[in-house]
Amino acid sequence: MSRARNEALRPPPKLTLSQWANEFAYLSRETSAHTGKFKSFKYQDGMMDAVTDPTVQKITVMKSARVGYTKLLDHMVGFFIHQDPSPMLVVQPKEDDARDYSTTEIAPMLRDTPVLAAIAGDLSSKAAQQKVEKRLFRNGASVAFVGANSPAGFRRITARIIAFDEVDGYPAQGAGNEGDQIALGTKRSETFWNRKIILGSTPTVQGISRIEKSWEESDQRHYFVGCPHCKARQTLKWENFKWDRDEEGKHLPDTAYFRCEAGGCRIEEKDKRALINGGDWVATKPHTGHAGFHIWAAYSLFPNAAWRFLAAEWLRVYKDPMQKKTFVNLVLGLPHKEVVNVADPDVLKSRCEPYNYETLPSDVRLVTYGADTQDDRIEVTFVGHGAHGEMWVARHEVLHGDTSKPVVWDELDKLIAEPLETDEGRRLIPQAGCIDSAGHRSEMVYKFCRDRKRRRIYATIGRGNPDPKAPRMIWPKTASRTKNSGDKPYIIGVDTAKDDLSSRLAIVPHEFEPTPRAVHFPAAGLSADYFDQLTSEHAVTKQVGDKITRSWVKKAVGARNEAWDCLVLALAARMSLPVKLDKAPPRKPRPVSKADNDNRSLPAIKEQPETKTEERPKRRERQRWGAYR
Incomplete structure (x- = not known):
């Protein structure tokens, strides 16, 4: 040896x-x-x-x-x-x-x-x-x-x-x-x-x-360091991390420093190595x-963790909610707080309001829907939309039946053609809808949408956005330029949509005044487990090697999430419409006859999908519908 x-x-x-x-x-x-x-x-x-x-x-x-x-x-x-x-x-x-x-x-x-x-x-x-x-x-x-x-x-x-x-x-x-x-x-x-x-x-x-x-x-245990000026022992806290501004108010990340929490001393980057070498771990x-x-x-004493770089990173991401969460996780080493209590569906359930799909508030201007297909059922959520992104969940229906057969699809066709009503008597026909075509009965979804492509019924596939630096959109910009043959689905950004809805769900709606981007829920008409499904997922951010990924996943194995997926699809359907509601004038409640309602349409969309297109000249039909495809 x-x-x-x-x-x-x-x-x-x-x-x-x-x-x-x-x-x-x-x-x-x-x-x-x-x-x-x-x-x-x-x-x-x-x-x-x-x-x-x-x-x-x-x-x-x-x-x-x-x-x-x-x-x-x-x-x-x-x-x-x-x-x-x-x-x-x-x-x-x-x-x-x-x-x-x-x-x-x-x-x-x-x-x-x-x-x-x-x-x-x-x-x-x-x-x-x-x-x-x-x-x-x-x-x-x-x-x-x-x-x-x-x-x-x-x-x-x-x-x-x-x-x-x-x-x-x-x-x-x-x-x-x-x-x-x-x-x-x-x-x-x-x-x-x-x-x-x-x-x-x-x-x-x-x-x-x-x-x-x-x-x-x-x-x-936290790592305590001594201030190089007053010697006070403390930890480096994000709230004490500062940088200067110039005379015009422009941020100067190169001046980043820590303010001593004891005496207000300025701890500079040049003090960092001595600061770390003189520190120790203290159990709390x-x-x-x-x-x-x-x-x-x-x-960290690695060059890429210099304080000026951390300041610059924050200034680059703090306006973007998703990148801000990533910063909290991967720079501060802290868990981020979701904008909605994802662990307790009762938080949302307690906010239900006294309306249903036949008595929607007068602020609702148009309706979209999202449908999730399973082997034995189709679940559909109808959502009303108002000015400044305000949303009202109108109804959630479950159509039971073998989705490989046309019977349940005929029921869906009738359901999405039914009008919803406001409390002032206006009837609202759903203007657009997205149906998930991934995983269950894809061919049936394609056929259903292909036969109804003039009614803004879209077959969709959800795609996550694991890279926080990649462009994020809910409805693809190229949708209006893509030939919609029915069997070519629209790819929607589900992670981006879920991030957006998560931030919306955190907003507590005002009972009597408009609340931009808030989501309202009806007091009746939702299933017992609706809010459990709505809170069944959470966003997870992680780093594998040099790659940072973030995605929405189920919190528990076997958890149902159809209600959550349908709400995402209804939001995507809204994004597919070019209609802007922010400047729509408020409607005054007035009695309306049923005859008037039968011929009424939204001011932003002059035609309803159920109008018999064969009675119009084909050229005129293409011009009108083309604006919304």
């Missing part, structure tokens, strides 16, 4: 994780901008040393991006391979993430860290027992990599050290039918008295975030074996 191998297999001296990382760890060219020996930031030491603290069994890190957490996870794996050979399990959000982490993070570390390379040997050799999903080492250490979406991934695994990475990105429904991923993984360590459970993630939605829940159960709750850390980008 070679001397190098003897040295590698000799029991190493007892070290803390931060000591080990600063003495033995190397940065690889594939994973770091600067290669060579690793040198930790002071705030990283406290998080690493909790792993080797015998009084700590569980660790929670609620973090932003750009704080170097991934490297800390790498060093934890390296430490237990070299210092304390143990079976380990690393859980990533998806199986692809797990394989990627093993390949792009762990493999280069084993190759470039000398003490680990001596233990691992030639990674390409069959004798090395190296696999992407599980790596075995000659000294008894092992590390398995599992995706949180894999039902079978947690079986036949026993581990002393378990690290859950980006837990807010785990599938909400659990690992298939196996249950919650954190509970499954933790159970794999029950036979070890000295086990370690590590959870790390950027948070997502307040009240739903897994990392937030775990953080609240911890001793909640009693310690019971669960250490919790919150760290955000202002503490």
Whole structure:
């Protein structure tokens, strides 16, 4: 046996994780901008040393991006391979993430860290027992990599050290039918008295975030620093983050600084390194074996986390609700608060008002609808629209029947032709509708819309918008230029629509005055579970590598969301119409005869879809309808 191998297999001296990382760890060219020996930031030491603290069994890190957490996870794996050979399990959000982490993070570390390379040997050799999903080492250490979406991934695994990475990105429904991923993984360590459970993630939605829940159960450690001027100990808080303006009021992000909360001193970027080096972690709750850390980008000494860059980022996104949420998650390392209480449908139910689809308020100017198709039913929501985006849910109907047969579609055809009435007697025929064509009875949806394309009935497919920097729209700008053959669906931005509706639902409508963008609900006519369906989803933001994604997903497996989808489709139908209602003059209530109502139409749209088009000259028909296609 070679001397190098003897040295590698000799029991190493007892070290803390931060000591080990600063003495033995190397940065690889594939994973770091600067290669060579690793040198930790002071705030990283406290998080690493909790792993080797015998009084700590569980660790929670609620973090932003750009704080170097991934490297800390790498060093934890390296430490237990070299210092304390143990079976380990690393859980990533998806199986692809797990394989990627093993390949792009762990493999280069084993190759470039000398003490680990001596233990691992030639990674390409069959004798090395190296696999992407599980790596075995000659000294008894092992590390398995599992995706949180894999039902079978947690079986036949026993581990002393378990690290859950980006837990807010785990599938909400659990690992298939196996249950919650954190509970499954933790159970794999029950036979070890000295086990370690590590959870790390950027948070997502307040009240739903897994990392937030775990953080609240911890001793909640914050990194305290001393003011370089008055020496007062404090944490860096977003509310104390400032920058100057010029004489014209223009923001100057390059002047970003922190205002000392004790004496009002100005803490500049040039003080940052000394500030961090002189800081320490302080627990704000009693310690019971669960250490919790919150760290955000202002503490980071990476060049791309300079305070001037953080200020510039905020000024770029603060007017955009979706990008603002992303900033809160990925820069501040905090869960964002949804604009509506997504956990309690009673919040919306309590706002129901005394109207129905036959007594809509006089402010309603036009009606659209959205329909969701299932194998055994069609669900339809009719929505009234008024000035400045105000909306009134008019009715939600469920048409039961086999949607592969024409009977239920005939019922839908009759339903969407029925007029709704205002309390002053005006009759409103639905002006446009969207029917979801994805997943269930697509061909039947296409046929239904193809036969009625002059009535603004659109087959649609929803597409998410995972990239917060991508353009966002609910109704595609190219819709009016696309040949509507009936079997070419309109692609609507469902995530954007849900973001928009979420902000609307947060607005409490005024009972007697117009409330722009508010959504009203009728006191009668909605099913018992309507509001449960309306609050069945939440938005999740996560970071996988350098990519930031955000999407709306169900909060619980099997939850029904048809009411939510129908409202989204009704909003998309409204966006398809070029009619502007903001300047529409208010209508005065007056008695109207039934004969007048039969011939009445909206002032903004001069024709009703049910008008017999064959009685008009074809050229004139194309000109009139073309304006609204």
